[in-house]
Amino acid sequence: MLPAGFKKHGAKLLLRFLGIAMCGIIGVLTKEGNAGKLAYEGIKRLDYRGYDSWGIAVKGSGLSIYKRTGKIGSIPNKLLQGSIAIAHTRWATHGKISVRNAHPHLSQNGKIAVVHNGVIENFQELRDFLAEKGFVFKSDTDSEVIPMLIEMYLEEGCSFREAVRKALLHLKGSYAIVAIYEPEHIMIGAKNASPLVVGLSDGRVLFASDLQAIAPYAEEAIFLSDLELVEASPEIKIYNIESGLSIKKLPKKIDINLCYADKKGFEHYMLKEIYEQEQAIINASAQNESLLNKVVESIKSANKVFIIGCGTSRHAAMLASYMFAKISKLNASALLASEFPNFANLIDEKTVIIALSQSGETADVLEAVRAAKRKGAKIISIVNVMGSSLMQISDINLMMNAGPEVCVLATKSYLAQLAILYLIANHLIGNTEQAKKELAEAAKKVPIIIKKNERKAKLLASKLKNTSSIFVIGKNACSITALEGALKIKEVSYIHAEGYASAELKHGPIALIEKNVPVIVFAPDASDESITNAIEAKSRGALIIGVSTERAKCFDYFFNVPCKELFPILSIIPIQLLAYYLALERGLDPDKPRNLAKSVTVK
Numbered sequence: 160m161l162p163a164g165f166k167k168h169g170a171k172l173l174l175r176f177l178g179i180a181m182c183g184i185i186g187v188l189t190k191e192g193n194a195g196k197l198a199y200e201g202i203k204r205l206d207y208r209g210y211d212s213w214g215i216a217v218k219g220s221g222l223s224i225y226k227r228t229g230k231i232g233s234i235p236n237k238l239l240q241g242s243i244a245i246a247h248t249r250w251a252t253h254g255k256i257s258v259r260n261a262h263p264h265l266s267q268n269g270k271i272a273v274v275h276n277g278v279i280e281n282f283q284e285l286r287d288f289l290a291e292k293g294f295v296f297k298s299d300t301d302s303e304v305i306p307m308l309i310e311m312y313l314e315e316g317c318s319f320r321e322a323v324r325k326a327l328l329h330l331k332g333s334y335a336i337v338a339i340y341e342p343e344h345i346m347i348g349a350k351n352a353s354p355l356v357v358g359l360s361d362g363r364v365l366f367a368s369d370l371q372a373i374a375p376y377a378e379e380a381i382f383l384s385d386l387e388l389v390e391a392s393p394e395i396k397i398y399n400i401e402s403g404l405s406i407k408k409l410p411k412k413i414d415i416n417l418c419y420a421d422k423k424g425f426e427h428y429m430l431k432e433i434y435e436q437e438q439a440i441i442n443a444s445a446q447n448e449s450l451l452n453k454v455v456e457s458i459k460s461a462n463k464v465f466i467i468g469c470g471t472s473r474h475a476a477m478l479a480s481y482m483f484a485k486i487s488k489l490n491a492s493a494l495l496a497s498e499f500p501n502f503a504n505l506i507d508e509k510t511v512i513i514a515l516s517q518s519g520e521t522a523d524v525l526e527a528v529r530a531a532k533r534k535g536a537k538i539i540s541i542v543n544v545m546g547s548s549l550m551q552i553s554d555i556n557l558m559m560n561a562g563p564e565v566c567v568l569a570t571k572s573y574l575a576q577l578a579i580l581y582l583i584a585n586h587l588i589g590n591t592e593q594a595k596k597e598l599a600e601a602a603k604k605v606p607i608i609i610k611k612n613e614r615k616a617k618l619l620a621s622k623l624k625n626t627s628s629i630f631v632i633g634k635n636a637c638s639i640t641a642l643e644g645a646l647k648i649k650e651v652s653y654i655h656a657e658g659y660a661s662a663e664l665k666h667g668p669i670a671l672i673e674k675n676v677p678v679i680v681f682a683p684d685a686s687d688e689s690i691t692n693a694i695e696a697k698s699r700g701a702l703i704i705g706v707s708t709e710r711a712k713c714f715d716y717f718f719n720v721p722c723k724e725l726f727p728i729l730s731i732i733p734i735q736l737l738a739y740y741l742a743l744e745r746g747l748d749p750d751k752p753r754n755l756a757k758s759v760t761v762k
């Protein structure tokens with residue numbers, strides 16, 4: 160039974176209440192008779208997205224389906240075969256966590272199976288419409304209307320593809336779907352505002368929420384745009400969902416290293432990705448010169464520049480604002496993407512938006528960018544996921560090339576974003592080569608910083624594991640590093656941590672400082688003004704954890720970051736390590752913190 164008033168407010172209300180919606184979808188059409196195995200392995204590679212139930216449907220001698228709640232477990236051997244298979248990991252939004260609500264969902268006649276990622280906002284009226292036609296629903300989900308609508312159109316004589324296309328025209332909201340029909344050797348995918356990528360290799364076709372899940376089996380990829388449908392039989396045909404007209408899209412070669420990752424011997428992706436920051440800075444710095452020129456031309460011809468993002472990407476935006484002011488004498492305001500609508504009146508065709516997003520799928524960022532585009536703004540995006548929605552709607556796109564970031568926490572993507580933004584700030588003043596040298600030097604410092612501080616971070620984590628609150632402070636650009644350090648600590652160890660511009664402590668927060676309260680201070684050197692603020696806290700009993708190029712007298716603990724030039728960027732590394740070891744000390748999984756998802760695809 161839906162909560163009172165649900166009809167009026169629709170799915171958005173429920174989503175806001177339930178929080179993050181995240182699903183993973185996979186489809187495999189193959190001639191090798193192992194479609195079930197590839198689909199099953201694919202959803203296991205999507206488990207980092209967070210889920211609470213899962214399922215698979217395999218077309219073999221018939222259409223077999225298998226669904227469970229909880230973590231992905233084993234499946235019956237016969238489901239590892241088949242010519243076509245679809246699979247899904249579900250993060251409950253509409254309807255509680257249960258087998259009946261898990262995907263795939265079947266049509267009434269049991270011949271059509273569908274997996275769906277997204278939110279159908281008009282699902283209640285569609286359920287009512289279909290119920291009046293005699294369709295009986297077995298789940299409480301919004302997604303189940305899709306196979307029913309397809310069946311309805313098949314009964315009216317449509318082809319499978321046309322039945323899917325017409326069914327999708329009923330949907331309001333976001334979707335990425337894969338649908339199969341037992342009598343036919345056809346697999347159909349479609350997307351609108353949720354990610355779906357097509358992988359191809361030697362007669363094998365794979366559809367997935369992201370390349371990470373299918374990269375080991377694909378050599379090329381096609382990135383679908385919104386309102387596009389793809390039919391695989393296995394020939395690939397692509398159509399516009401609204402017009403039904405066919406579209407030509409050429410596949411792109413896949414660089415496996417940029418889209419597929421395993422732990423490579425590390426216990427957790429988080430630590431692996433902290434170590435990968437050296438390569439991430441190198442890759443990010445290797446931006447195409449003509450692309451940088453286009454970015455600079457756009458910025459120079461604009462009269463307003465905004466940098467937007469969420470979470471860690473927002474911190475990168477804020478730190479970039481300091482860089483642009485200091486290096487390029489450019490006023491580039493950093494805005495929280497979710498608050499962007501408040502500034503819509505400032506946006507026009509002379510505005511440039513620099514949108515930062517590792518996943519390229521963050522709903523708040525996509526909504527802000529779409530709103531800005533409607534006002535004529537030029538969109539420059541910096542993303543890590545090839546073919547992501549943000550990449551597709553941007554005028555200019557720079558790739559972080561940091562490799563897949565599987566851990567829910569952003570680490571290497573943060574440094575990659577900052578490296579690119581540092582490059583742009585210098586390219587604006589013709590200082591690119593010098594900036595590239597500094598970034599190359601900074602990359603070399605990453606393993607040194609890790610070597611000097613990892614053991615200290617581990618020891619300190621064992622001392623702080625039961626602390627209830629940690630303060631993180633810094634001055635100037637380090638005030639942003641402080642925000643990022645606090646976010647890392649709280650989201651992975653669940654210890655409350657707050658980041659402040661160090662001078663702000665005395666305007667209120669210092670009231671909270673008492674004996675042994677840990678205060679982390681980012682100070683480029685012992686003469687930095689933040690040291691004064693740290694001493695004020697120390698005189699009230701605080702435990703001072705210094706992150707600096709040199710030990711100051713007031714430090715009780717000292718993380719050594721021997722890199723003055725890009726200190727605000729590299730100094731985050733010891734605190735990434737501290738956060739990681741705090742999570743381990745507290746028996747938590749650093750790769751999948753509670754309540755969080757790698758890509759927040761709803762508002």
Ligand code: AGP
Nearest residue numbers: 470471472516517518521568569
């Ligand atoms: C960072 O550690 C968090 N996982 C989160 O704040 C993240 O940065 C934010 O959700 C933005 O993600 P995006 O870069 O993919 O847009």
